[in-house]
Amino acid sequence: MSPSNNPQDFNQRYKLALMIWFNMFVSIFIYGIIVFSVGMKNLKPMIDPLSQGQMIRWVFYGVSFSIIGLIPWMRSKFLSRENSMHCPDPQLQRARLSLNLLQYTIISLGLCELPGILGVVLFFFTREVKDFYWLGGISLASMMGCFPRYDRWSSLIKEGQ
Secondary structure (H helix, E strand, O other), X not given: OOOOOOOHHHHHHHHHHHHHHHHHHXXXXXXXXXXXXXXXXXXXXXXXXXXXXXHHHHHHHHHHHHHHHHHHHHHHHHOOHHHHOOOOOHHHHHHHHHHHHHHHHHHHHHHHHHXXXXXXXHHHHHOOHHHHHHHHHHHHHHHHHOOOOHHHHHHHHHHHO
């Protein structure tokens, strides 16, 4: 995807970011429906929840919090001036920065969704719904923090010019 000079591209990219955010946010609820429907069947856990499950639980929670902590660092690197300021044309510079914002949003939302996915995996291993609820909640909360705000996007574009 190459940046273009069309002023409508900023609005289109912002709308696309909103659509992606909404779909990923709803996907956590779809995971919850899957967990709820499988949880109703009273199936036996794949692993022992007290020994192996506890170790996997700690690893998944650690990975989840590490990923969430990675997002602000990634934002500073992804939207740095070096990544978007190598263009003498202000329109092309604006388009490049809006493209960087869209890419950052997609990547950060994917990272925000990962705790929810890990919660589903942990549920299938241990059959304990609370793990999905906690990790899914972490995922939803981090997605709320990564919500693409129009005023924030436009101020970043104005600062970049």
